[in-house]
Amino acid sequence: MEAARWYEMVAELGDATAQRETGLSYCPGKGASQDYVKAARWYKMAAKQGDAIAQREMGHAYYLGKGVSQGCVKAARWYKVAAGKGDATA
Secondary structure: OHHHHHHHHHHHHOHHHHHHHHHHOEEEEEEEEHHHHHHHHHHHHHHOOOOOOHHHHHHHHHOOOOOOOHHHHHHHHHHHHHHHHOOOOO
């Protein structure tokens, strides 16, 4: 809980890694209340800064429709961007 709070404070300052980690805490509700909308919002901020893991997570969010409207085309776009950055899982 404490780590998630610190990550979010740093995320608000614009740090992409902290934004991704904040999203990762909201998605499963680990360290923060489960909130897919907040998770997707934080992932998107980090993804736009080039964080490959956040880009992959945006792909997952769109593929599953968690926190965003489900959309396979958007999911595929984010997966492609993440894969282009070397994320083998994407």
